[in-house]
Amino acid sequence: MKVLQQTGGLQWAGMALAVLVALTFGGVTALGLTTVVLLLATVVLGIVPQHRKGWLWLLAVAAALAGAGQALLPFAASSLPVMAAIVAIWLGAWMLVAQLADRPRVAKGPGRLQGLLAPLTFGVTLLWLWEVTVRALEVPRVILPAPSAIWARILRSTDILWVDFVQTFVKGALSGFAIGVGAAIVFALLVDRSDFLRRGLLPVGNFLAVLPIIGTAPIMVMWFGFDWPSKAAVVVAMVFFPMLVNTVQGLAATEAMQRDLMRTYNASWAQALLKLRLPAAMPFIFNGLKISSTLALIGAIVAEFFGSPTRGMGFRISTEVGRLQLDMVWAEIAVAALAGSLFYGMIALVERGVTFWHPSQRGR
Amino acid sequence: MRNVIPVLTIVAALIALWYIAVVPMNAQWTQDQARRAGQDISFTELVADTMSQSRPRLPAPHQVAQELWNSTIVEEMTGRRGFMNTGSLSNRSLIYHGWVTLSATLLGFAIGSGLGIALAVGIVHNRGMDASVMPWAIASQTIPILAIAPMIIVVLNAVGITGLIPKAIISTYLSFFPVVVGMVKGLRAPDQMQLDLMKTYSASGQQVFAKLRWPSAMPYLFASLKVGIAAALVGAIVAELPTGASAGLGARLLSGSYFGQTLQIWSALFAAAILAASMVALIGLIQRVTLKRMGMAA
Numbered sequence: 257m258k259v260l261q262q263t264g265g266l267q268w269a270g271m272a273l274a275v276l277v278a279l280t281f282g283g284v285t286a287l288g289l290t291t292v293v294l295l296l297a298t299v300v301l302g303i304v305p306q307h308r309k310g311w312l313w314l315l316a317v318a319a320a321l322a323g324a325g326q327a328l329l330p331f332a333a334s335s336l337p338v339m340a341a342i343v344a345i346w347l348g349a350w351m352l353v354a355q356l357a358d359r360p361r362v363a364k365g366p367g368r369l370q371g372l373l374a375p376l377t378f379g380v381t382l383l384w385l386w387e388v389t390v391r392a393l394e395v396p397r398v399i400l401p402a403p404s405a406i407w408a409r410i411l412r413s414t415d416i417l418w419v420d421f422v423q424t425f426v427k428g429a430l431s432g433f434a435i436g437v438g439a440a441i442v443f444a445l446l447v448d449r450s451d452f453l454r455r456g457l458l459p460v461g462n463f464l465a466v467l468p469i470i471g472t473a474p475i476m477v478m479w480f481g482f483d484w485p486s487k488a489a490v491v492v493a494m495v496f497f498p499m500l501v502n503t504v505q506g507l508a509a510t511e512a513m514q515r516d517l518m519r520t521y522n523a524s525w526a527q528a529l530l531k532l533r534l535p536a537a538m539p540f541i542f543n544g545l546k547i548s549s550t551l552a553l554i555g556a557i558v559a560e561f562f563g564s565p566t567r568g569m570g571f572r573i574s575t576e577v578g579r580l581q582l583d584m585v586w587a588e589i590a591v592a593a594l595a596g597s598l599f600y601g602m603i604a605l606v607e608r609g610v611t612f613w614h615p616s617q618r619g620r
Numbered sequence: 621m622r623n624v625i626p627v628l629t630i631v632a633a634l635i636a637l638w639y640i641a642v643v644p645m646n647a648q649w650t651q652d653q654a655r656r657a658g659q660d661i662s663f664t665e666l667v668a669d670t671m672s673q674s675r676p677r678l679p680a681p682h683q684v685a686q687e688l689w690n691s692t693i694v695e696e697m698t699g700r701r702g703f704m705n706t707g708s709l710s711n712r713s714l715i716y717h718g719w720v721t722l723s724a725t726l727l728g729f730a731i732g733s734g735l736g737i738a739l740a741v742g743i744v745h746n747r748g749m750d751a752s753v754m755p756w757a758i759a760s761q762t763i764p765i766l767a768i769a770p771m772i773i774v775v776l777n778a779v780g781i782t783g784l785i786p787k788a789i790i791s792t793y794l795s796f797f798p799v800v801v802g803m804v805k806g807l808r809a810p811d812q813m814q815l816d817l818m819k820t821y822s823a824s825g826q827q828v829f830a831k832l833r834w835p836s837a838m839p840y841l842f843a844s845l846k847v848g849i850a851a852a853l854v855g856a857i858v859a860e861l862p863t864g865a866s867a868g869l870g871a872r873l874l875s876g877s878y879f880g881q882t883l884q885i886w887s888a889l890f891a892a893a894i895l896a897a898s899m900v901a902l903i904g905l906i907q908r909v910t911l912k913r914m915g916m917a918a
Contacts, residue, residue, distance in 0.1 A: 357751030378752035399775050456626030466850040466900050467893045468857055474877030474885050557767045561861045562877050577770045585771050592767050597759055
């Protein structure tokens with residue numbers, strides 16, 4: 257069997273076996289005609305020899321699998337043929353991912369997006385697996401809602417989600433992030449003037465950065481009240497030390513030779529800072545910004561568990577969990593995940609523009 | 621060791637700043653009390669009072685230290701429900717609450733780092749896994765995972781799983797990804813030259829892993845374990861918030877904030893900080909010993 261020796265061959269064998277099981281024990285009555293036909297088509301497509309598997313083949317397998325997955329949904333029940341079909345589609349998607357990952361990488365042009373195909377396929381498969389498992393096993397809505405139910409909930413309550421997003425992300429997290437990061441950078445510049453301060457602050461800052469600073473949330477709520485300023489204060493406390501440590505380290509990242517060059521130019525402290533040390537510190541500063549961006553959202557959400565006005569993502573999550581409205585909770589989490597990823601992605605994008613000279617960015 | 625004096629200076633300065641901040645933060649209450657009693661108080665009396673309130677807005681450092689001492693050693697030694705009198709830890713002592721949180725943290729950390737290492741090995745050896753799982757492992761770091769904590773707790777409660785396990789699951793989740801990302805980096809740390817050398821030795825895949833990849837991943841492993849255990853502790857603490865758990869440092873924080881017991885909040889916070897610091901220090905120690913025995917000590 258030559259098929260077994262190529263990439264994804266084992267997955268193909270498993271898929272063929274699972275399809276066989278599904279057909280033997282239930283066949284068309286349990287799975288529906290479309291599912292069966294498309295599954296068989298996938299198995300047949302898998303026999304194509306390695307060197308002939310082009311884009312057309314990938315597209316055909318993807319379409320067959322997607323169709324089979326879609327057609328299976330109404331038949332989802334906890335019976336052996338359906339389970340076997342689920343396993344078959346999962347293994348088929350795995351084969352597809354393996355084949356996608358095995359393709360030579362393209363460095364330029366729209367081909368660069370090829371790298372996104374494998375993770376996307378994987379993500380879609382996971383979502384589908386979630387959906388079909390919830391349907392097949394009839395998982396109660398109060399334990400795990402299906403993705404389709406969550407999506408319907410998101411569409412139905414965009415107004416609530418938007419209000420919560422503004423309260424937690426824009427007011428709490430973003431303002432705290434801006435204040436904390438700004439204060440840390442200014443403080444780092446002050447510290448930078450004195451070697452004594454730097455040697456003292458770096459270990460202390462490193463120490464404080466690993467502490468569970470999120471525990472200050474109840475104190476901040478007590479000091480600054482229930483509304484967003486207390487959330488912003490928690491965020492400031494959380495992002496300050498990671499940012500400070502990274503910036504101070506970054507400002508020390510220049511070499512003696514480079515600093516000497518600045519001295520031969522008779523550059524002032526400000527000139528050396530602007531022309532040499534701040535640019536050299538940028539990779540470190542952006543590292544700190546990335547860490548802080550995730551901490552900011554976490555801080556703002558968790559701080560709301562300790563008291564908040566009747567809006568905000570953390571408030572919504574904790575109250576809707578109490579009312580067992582889990583689809584709303586998942587909707588909030590989806591919004592938080594999207595906001596967090598976009599925020600991170602924006603920082604990464606700016607980083608690519610600012611530190612284009614750094615080895616970690618040049619390879620792309 | 622040349623950093624000792626600067627570090628001590630900074631710490632002393634922080635404590636001094638704290639003491640100075642105590643006065644304006646708590647002065648309002650003292651003045652209100654005095655006005656109600658119809659008394660005039662001098663500045664020294666004001667300062668003395670701000671340092672010794674029972675529910676200060678900002679407790680003084682020595683009050684926090686005293687509360688920590690009272691709720692650990694004194695409570696266990698002399699308390700009615702203390703260890704000396706009943707043979708079990710008192711439910712009012714921070715040792716008991718700290719242990720509840722610590723046990724969940726350690727269990728979650730052990731599972732999380734074990735799974736993380738396993739996944740990293742898979743990612744390094746399987747291109748399909750690398751291409752499909754790795755982007756999600758990185759993306760998931762940008763997602764506020766802690767937001768899921770209340771739901772996991774409540775759902776597991778509904779299924780009948782309570783106590784240690786749900787908290788440990790959240791700790792697992794939080795310590796998992798730092799370890800995956802760090803270990804993937806570490807297992808890929810050997811450069812082409814070293815890999816080529818292994819090839820000239822005709823080493824098998826397992827041998828390359830055991831003799832080259834695994835040893836060179838060690839520094840990365842310890843760095844990510846430090847991040848992981850700190851995250852696991854945060855996870856365990858936050859996991860105690862939503863269900864109104866009765867035990868654990870998170871529960872102490874929450875009940876303190878409900879009843880305005882600031883001293884309780886601050887002492888729980890410091891207990892958590894001490895816990896985190898000592899666990900990170902312990903991993904640092906193991907790191908130093910291991911790397912020294914491997915001949916990699918810096």
